[in-house]
Amino acid sequence: MPCRDTVSWNPMIAGYVNCGNFETAFEILRTMKICGFDLDGYTFGSILKGVASAYRLDIGEQVHSMIVKMGYAANVYSGSALLDMYAKCGTVEDAYVVFQCIPERNSVSWNALIAGYVLVGDLGTAFWLLDCMEREHVELDDGPFAPLLTLLDNTEFYMLAMQIHGKIIKHGRAFDNTVCNALITSYSECGSIEDAKRVFDGAVGTRDLVTWNSMLASYLVHNKEELALKLFVDMQWLGLDPDIYTYTSIISACFDGAHKNHGKSLHGLVIKMGLEQSVPISNALITMYLKSNNRSMEEALLIFKAMESKDRVSWNSILTGLSQIGLSEDALKFFGHLRSVVEDIDHYTFSAVLRSCSDMATLQLGQQVHVLALKLGFKSNEFVASSLIFMHSKCGIIEDARKSFEGTPKGSSITWNSIIFGYAQHGQGNVALGLFYLMKESRVKPDHITFVAILSAFDLYGRAGCLNEAKALIEAMPFEPDAMVWKTLLGAYRICGDIELATQVASLLLEIEPEEHCTYVLLSNMYGRLRRWDAKASVTRLMREKGVKKVPGWSWIEVHNEVHAFNAEDHSHSHCKEIYLALGGLMEEIKRLDFVTSSKVLMHDVDRVDECIDSTLCLG
Structure with a gap:
């Protein structure tokens, strides 16, 4: 263009920002300034949108200085964009200062500020701002409701969710998809699947794919796999095209093995739709096969090997699967291969490999993994710490397990459960019970694993007959x-x-x-x-x-x-004959001490051991 003006430059900046190319957009802004073109509220609004999406607070502060210097601080468009930038970068105090300086605030300004406080988890201030909007008769659109509902994710917020729902109905926003979808999720997380279903049923005619996905996820959160599968079938009948989120969610409905036939059907549907190379879907299928009761490791490995592209989740899923089904030696070999391929291993990786070290009681290897975890910055991670506690206790070193426990954060039940289990394995029930009481004094909420650990500490009181x-x-x-x-x-x-x-x-x-x-x-x-x-x-x-x-x-x-x-009855070891000869000596000593009778060890099993020893020595 031979003749350019500000109106010509602004769409270029906006276009690059919308494409996610913030760096180029900022270079265009600098070129405009150098060439002497006027910058206006739309220019600043566009560039600040890019700053917010890139979380570049440093550049945002530079742009803020330019806005003040050029007299656009009171401009509604640039002011709202500046407010949004500070809010999304997590500096809500600066966002509030900018908000106070905007002479004529509109719903965009209010919504951006509320979203900022939601982002930092300040529920009280966010709700106070919503009340202020109502008092100042600012028109409420779907902007403030959806972010607020994301904070209502616990049963204690159920009444608050109902209040917000009332305001939504009052302001005529009950059928806005964004609000409706957020309501379904919020009610579900507050423990009321019935209210979530009522919102879903009331949105007939306005539902989009996200609405269906939200309801599907809600059923799964409440362990209603049958209803989730039925909902998925309804989607198929209505001709809705499921997306990746739909498939990963519905595949998770088949994780427990009770719906393994449905899981195989879904796998077939994934292949039919040509989605088998979708990494999230393949990961979900791997997890489904690994978590099914028949432990279909072969199917999981076939999917893994067929994946053209794998992410960290793919590798971790196989590693965890091998560890959980007891193929610990294979898991450790797989970990060696994983390290040569995956650069950014995480706490899930370490948890799985340490579990395998625990199962095999390989203390030296476990200590090497521990050093690697420390080197990569996982010292304070509770999942890694929990696995270390378990590994040390399984290897017979309860003192080191206690040291790992004492040196890690204790804000959740994860590490507490591991140390209680550790003392249970070592027959120190009184110590385990004492830790349980200490856990409650520390206001850490026990979960079902905690109770299993306590019960295990006394063989569930069984050996005492209690x-x-x-x-x-x-x-x-x-x-x-x-x-x-x-x-x-x-x-x-x-x-x-x-x-x-x-x-x-x-x-x-x-x-x-x-x-x-x-x-x-x-x-x-x-x-x-x-x-x-x-x-x-x-x-x-x-x-x-x-x-x-x-x-x-x-x-x-x-x-x-x-x-x-x-x-x-293994005969594969190269020193099999010597091993069974030593075992025979031990069995003779056991019989000599009459341990078999006093302990009520099954004579059937003892006879089988004798037969196995005799046959091995004869073959040798």
């Missing part, structure tokens, strides 16, 4: 007991030989997790301990009928910095 106390503790839990709690209780009943109660708990567990082998094994072991061989055989039959297989237990021992792995 099952009534165990039951009372479970009934006192401020939430519904999950499968982990019931498994702990079943273990206690197994120890005490209470067949009737053990059978009741086992039946409940088999309804919750019909494909989980641990329940069958615990029940079978109890029957065997009581020499009820017919009942033990019936459990074995039931496992066979349902296709449930016992996952082989592995043990590891670290000798001279080398890890040796073996499972029951």
